[in-house]
Amino acid sequence: MEISGVISAVIIGLIIGVLGRLVVPGRQHIGVLWTILIGIVAAFIGAAIAGWLNVQHTNGVDWIEWLIQIGLAAIGIAALDRRPYGHR
Template sequence: MITFIVSAIIVGAITGGLGRLLLPGRQDIGWVATIFAGIVAALAGTAIAHLLGFADKTWLTLVVQLVMAVICVGVVSNMRGKKGSRA
């Protein structure tokens, strides 16, 4: 169980960090939010790869995970930006 948690944090950090690098502009989110977004993106990307039937193709799964990371980081960044602004 500990190994799963540690590996999820490591994969989340890498995936979230790459998602932030690929997303244009500045994301005003912290490292914890980046890791959580990366974990969600990795899980969602793997689930999508399984549903579409190409989970055995590692590179395609990684591409889907990175696309999901960009989406997740963008959503978290937008949520954070709207929370702090007042109209």
């Protein structure tokens, strides 16, 4: 993978991760690096799911793919942010 591909993955991961954090209610206790990593993973898995559902290439913006990716990022952030009861 070229450096431009890595930079693109980080930028997309950041966007997906931040949007995923906005969907999760309350304050999350995870850092920016975790947000980016979750966003990158959600972007790849969401793209695969969109391909499986055959909705990855539409005219204009791929809204369904974005919604899948953001939803996966929100699930990942909520799962990573879980702490034992009473430790918040």
